[in-house]
Amino acid sequence: MDNAVQLVNLSCVFGSVRAVDGVSLEIHPGEFFSMLGPSGSGKTTCLRLIGGFEAPSSGQILLFGQDASKLPPYARDVNTVFQDYALFPHMNVLDNVAYALMVRGVPRPERHKRAGEMLELVKLSGMENRRPSQLSGGQRQRVALARSLINRPKLLLLDEPLGALDLKLREEMQIELKALQRSLGITFIYVTHDQSEALSMSDRVAVFNHGKIEQLDTPRGLYGHPKTEFVARFVGSANVLEGHQIGLGEGKFALRPERVRITPGSEPGMNRLLGKLLDVHYLGSQTRYEVEVGGTRVTALTASDATVISLGSTVTLSWDAASLRPLSDGVSGPKQEASV
Amino acid sequence: MTGTVQKPRGVRRSLSDLFYLRPRFLLLLLLVPPLLWMGIIYLGSLFNLLLYSFYSINDFTGQVEYRFTLDTLRSLFTTPANTDIVIRTVLMALAVTLACGVLAFPIAFYMAFYTRGNVRTIWYMLVLLPLWSSYLVRVYAGRLILAQEGVVSWFFAQLHLSWLLEAILKTPVLGGPSLSSSYFGMFLVFTYIWLPYMILPVLASLERVPKSLIQASADLGARPGQTFRKVVWPLAVPGVAAGSIFTFSLTLGDYIIPQVVGQPGFFIGQMVYIQQGTAGNIPLAAAFSVVPIVVITLYLLLVRRLGAFDAL
Numbered sequence: 001m002d003n004a005v006q007l008v009n010l011s012c013v014f015g016s017v018r019a020v021d022g023v024s025l026e027i028h029p030g031e032f033f034s035m036l037g038p039s040g041s042g043k044t045t046c047l048r049l050i051g052g053f054e055a056p057s058s059g060q061i062l063l064f065g066q067d068a069s070k071l072p073p074y075a076r077d078v079n080t081v082f083q084d085y086a087l088f089p090h091m092n093v094l095d096n097v098a099y100a101l102m103v104r105g106v107p108r109p110e111r112h113k114r115a116g117e118m119l120e121l122v123k124l125s126g127m128e129n130r131r132p133s134q135l136s137g138g139q140r141q142r143v144a145l146a147r148s149l150i151n152r153p154k155l156l157l158l159d160e161p162l163g164a165l166d167l168k169l170r171e172e173m174q175i176e177l178k179a180l181q182r183s184l185g186i187t188f189i190y191v192t193h194d195q196s197e198a199l200s201m202s203d204r205v206a207v208f209n210h211g212k213i214e215q216l217d218t219p220r221g222l223y224g225h226p227k228t229e230f231v232a233r234f235v236g237s238a239n240v241l242e243g244h245q246i247g248l249g250e251g252k253f254a255l256r257p258e259r260v261r262i263t264p265g266s267e268p269g270m271n272r273l274l275g276k277l278l279d280v281h282y283l284g285s286q287t288r289y290e291v292e293v294g295g296t297r298v299t300a301l302t303a304s305d306a307t308v309i310s311l312g313s314t315v316t317l318s319w320d321a322a323s324l325r326p327l328s329d330g331v332s333g334p335k336q337e338a339s340v
Numbered sequence: 341m342t343g344t345v346q347k348p349r350g351v352r353r354s355l356s357d358l359f360y361l362r363p364r365f366l367l368l369l370l371l372v373p374p375l376l377w378m379g380i381i382y383l384g385s386l387f388n389l390l391l392y393s394f395y396s397i398n399d400f401t402g403q404v405e406y407r408f409t410l411d412t413l414r415s416l417f418t419t420p421a422n423t424d425i426v427i428r429t430v431l432m433a434l435a436v437t438l439a440c441g442v443l444a445f446p447i448a449f450y451m452a453f454y455t456r457g458n459v460r461t462i463w464y465m466l467v468l469l470p471l472w473s474s475y476l477v478r479v480y481a482g483r484l485i486l487a488q489e490g491v492v493s494w495f496f497a498q499l500h501l502s503w504l505l506e507a508i509l510k511t512p513v514l515g516g517p518s519l520s521s522s523y524f525g526m527f528l529v530f531t532y533i534w535l536p537y538m539i540l541p542v543l544a545s546l547e548r549v550p551k552s553l554i555q556a557s558a559d560l561g562a563r564p565g566q567t568f569r570k571v572v573w574p575l576a577v578p579g580v581a582a583g584s585i586f587t588f589s590l591t592l593g594d595y596i597i598p599q600v601v602g603q604p605g606f607f608i609g610q611m612v613y614i615q616q617g618t619a620g621n622i623p624l625a626a627a628f629s630v631v632p633i634v635v636i637t638l639y640l641l642l643v644r645r646l647g648a649f650d651a652l
Contacts, residue, residue: 053555073558086556090574100560103570151561 002065004029004155004187005050010059011211012045019045021211022059027189029064029154032181034190034198037208038234044159046208047191051080051157064154079148080157084164085140087132093119093143094128100151118146121180138169145177149184156181158190162197174201195235199223207231226254229327239298240327246273252327259323260300262289263316264309272318273298277309291315392626404622412623413630422611426631429608432523433591436530437538440587441580443531444538448579449572451539452546467539475533476596482529483601486519493519516603526602533597534590538583545579546572581643585636592632608632 005027012020020042027033035043048054050061052073061069068076079100087096094115095102101111119125122142132140141161148156161177162170178201181188192198198205199219206216207230215222215231226232229240232254239260243251247270266274275293282304289300289309298317309315359366396409416422451463470478485491496505509515509522516522549572557567595609606614608628616625 051555051559053559073555074561074563078559080556080559082552082556084550084552086550086552088553088556088571099557099562099570103557103560103562103566147560 002029003027003062004031004064005189006060006062006065007046007050008060008062010046010049010061011057012042012049012054013057018211020049020056023211023213024059025206025213025216027187029187030185032178032188032190032201032203034192034202034205035208036192036195036198036205036235038193041208042211043191043193043206043208045211047080047157047159047189050155050189051078052076077153078155078157079151079153080159081141081144081148081161083159083161085132085144087140087143087147089132092129092131093124093135096132096143097146097150099147114150115146118150119143121149122146137165138173141165141173145180149186152184153186155187155189158188160192161190162192162194170197177201199235205235207234209234223256224325226325227328229254232325232327237299241296241298241324245294245296246271246324248324254325254327255298255319255323257288257299257301258286259319260298260302261318262291262300262302262309263318264307264313265316266314267316269318271321271324272316274314274316277311277313277315280309280311289315291317293317389626389629392623393630395623395626397621397623402620412627415624416627416631422628425606425608425611425628428605429592429631430635432527432530432607433588435527436534436591437584437587439527439531440535440538441542441584443535444542444583445576445580448539448543448546451543452549453551467536470533471536478533479529479597479600482525482532482597483520486525486528486601488518488520490518490520520601521603523602526597529597529601530591530594534587537586537590538580541582541586542576542579545576545582549575577643585639588639589632589636592635593629 003026005025007023007025010020010023011018023042023046035046037043045054049056050063052068052071052075056069059069060067063076063078088099091099094112097118098106098111098115101114106114116125116128119128122145124139124142124146127135127139127143132143135143141164144161158177162173165173174197177188190198190201199222202219204216204218205222207214207222209230215227217225222231222235226235226238229252232238232240236256238254238256241253241255243249243253246253268274273293275291275298277289278292278297279290281288281290285304286301287304289302291298291300300317392404393413394408394410396405396407396412397403398405416426447463447467451460455463487493493502493505496502505519508524509518511524514522514524514527516525519525519528553571553575554567557571558564562570593609593612595607595613598605598607598610608631611628612625614625615621615628
C-alpha cells in the first residue's frame with residue numbers, strides 16, 4: 001500500500017530563509033504523525049506544503065502515491081484544521097460544517113443531514129443554529145474538526161489545533177482526538193510545539209529544528225534514545241554531560257533527570273559526580289534537585305521521600321551506565337553553518 | 341509647609357479617587373458634551389428641519405405660514421419640475437454609487453490581499469491624497485480636464501478616437517456640447533470626487549477577513565470563484581454598504597458639482613440652497629432635504645433585509 005504522504009528532499013525558501021530544508025519522510029496510512037519543534041523550526045511550513053498553501057521551492061510531495069507538488073489545495077484529498085479554526089463568521093455552525101458539501105453541489109437536505117451527523121460525532125448536537133462567535137473555544141475547535149472531516153478525507157492536517165485552549169480542555173481534547181483518529185482510521189498529521197502532547201498522542205514524531213528533521217521516531221524512541229542534544233533537551237528535559245566530565249572521553253551524553261540518584265555526602269566512583277546542592281523543588285510525588293557540578297548544572301528528579309538534604313552541602317549523583325545516551329551533532333543553525 | 345505642597349495634588353488625587361470609585365460618574369462626565377451636541381445641535385436642527393417641511397409659504401406675502409400642511413411635501417411629487425429634480429438626483433446618485441463600487445472593489449481587494457507594509461502605505465497615500473486638496477479645486481480641475489479643449493478630448497484626438505467622444509456626447513440626455521457640460525461629465529466628476537469614500541470602508545471590511553478563511557475555503561474544496569462568492573463577498577458587503585451610503589448620500593446632497601459641471605438642470609442640493617437662500621422658501625427647502633433622509637432610510641432597511649449586516 002502506498003504511503004499516505006511521502007516527502008522527497010522537500011525545501012521551501014522564503015527570501016533568505018530556508019524554512020524547510022531538504023526534508024524527506026514517509027507517513028503511513030492510518031498513522032497519527034506529529035511534527036514537533038520550536039517556533040520557526042519549519043514544522044508549520046511543512047504542513048502547509050502538504051496542504052498546498054505554500055509552493056515548494058524544490059523537492060516532491062506525494063500523496064497516496066500521486067505527485068501533488070503542484071496541485072492547489074482544493075484539488076487535494078486533504079483537509080486542514082487551522083490554528084485559529086478559520087470558521088466562517090457569517091454562517092451558522094451547520095452551514096460551516098456543511099461547507100465542503102455545499103461547494104460540491106450536494107443538495108441542502110442531504111448536506112444538512114450529514115453535517116448533523118458530523119456534529120453528533122463531535123458532540124455538538126443542538127448547536128446547529130449558533131454563530132461561531134457564540135461558541136466557546138473548545139466548541140469552535142470541535143466545529144472546525146467536524147467541518148474538516150465531513151468529506152471523509154484520507155489525510156487530516158492539524159496545525160496546533162489545541163494551542164488556544166486551556167490546559168484541562170486541552171487534555172480532554174487530546175483524548176478525544178486520539179479516539180476519533182482511531183475510530184475513523186484517518187491519517188492525522190499533527191503540528192505542535194508541545195512535546196507532551198506529541199508524546200501522548202502520536203504513533204511517530206518528527207522533531208524539527210532549523211527546517212530539518214533532527215530525529216524521527218516513536219515517542220518511546222525519542223524520549224528513551226534521543227540522538228542529538230537538541231532532541232534530548234526539547235523532548236522532556238535532559239542533563240547533557242561532556243564525555244570527559246564522566247571519564248568517557250570525547251562526545252556528549254544525555255542523562256534523564258529521573259535516572260539520576262542523589263545521596264548526601266561525598267562518595268566518588270564510576271558513574272558518579274560530586275556537586276553542591278543549589279536548589280530543591282518539592283513537586284508532591286517527586287522532588288527535583290538542582291546540583292552544581294564543576295560549573296554546570298545537573299538536575300535530579302527522584303520520588304519524594306523523607307530525606308532532607310541541606311542547601312549548599314556536597315552531594316553525590318549516581319546513575320546506571322545504561323542510562324547514558326551518547327549524542328551526535330544535530331542540525332546546526334544557520335549562524336553556525338556560516339562559520340564552518 | 342507640607343500642607344501647601346500637598347494641596348494641589350490633594351485636589352487632583354481626590355478627583356482621581358472619585359472617578360476610580362464611581363466609574364459611572366466619569367462615564368456621565370465624558371458623555372454629556374457629545375450627547376448635548378448630538379441632542380440639541382444635531383437632532384434638534386434635524387427635527388426643526390422636518391417640522392418646517394410641514395409648513396408652507398404664503399405666495400403673496402412670502403412669509404412662512406406656521407400651519408400644519410402636507411402641501412409642500414406633496415408639491416415634490418405633483419409639480420413636474422420638482423419631480424424631475426428628485427428623479428434626476430436619485431438616478432445620478434445611484435449611477436455614481438454603482439460606478440464607485442465597481443471601481444473601488446478591485447482596488448480595495450488588491451490592497452487588502454496583495455500589498456503589505458510600505459507598498460500598502462503608498463496605496464493608502466494615493467487613495468487619500470486627493471482629499472488633501474480643496475474640494476472646490478478638484479471640482480474645477482475636473483471641469484477643466486473635461487472641457488472642450490481639455491486633456492480628455494486632446495487624449496481622444498491623439499488616439500484618433502474623437503469619433504467615440506462625439507458619439508458619447510451625442511447620447512440623448514447624457515450627452516451635451518462637451519463632457520464638462522454633460523450629465524456624463526458630471527457623473528465622472530462625482531465618481532472621481534467620492535471614490536475614496538467607497539474604497540476606505542470596503543478596504544476596512546476586506547482587511548478584517550482573515551487569510552485563513554480563504555485558505556480554509558480552498559482546503560474544503562472551493563474553487564477561487566466559489567470562495568469569493570461564499571466567503572469574501574459576504575464579509576465585504578457591510579463595507580460596500582457603508583461605502584455606498586457615503587457615495588449615495590454625498591451625491592444626493594451635493595450642490596457644487598451640478599453647478600460647475602454638466603447641464604443646467606437642478607439637483608436636490610441646489611434646490612435646498614436656492615430655496616432657503618435667495619428664494620426664501622424654507623418649507624420647500626426643508627421638503628427637498630427630507631428626500632435624501634427618506635431615501636437613505638429605505639436603502640438602509642433594504643440592505644438590512646438583504647443581510648448586509650449579518651457578518652457584523
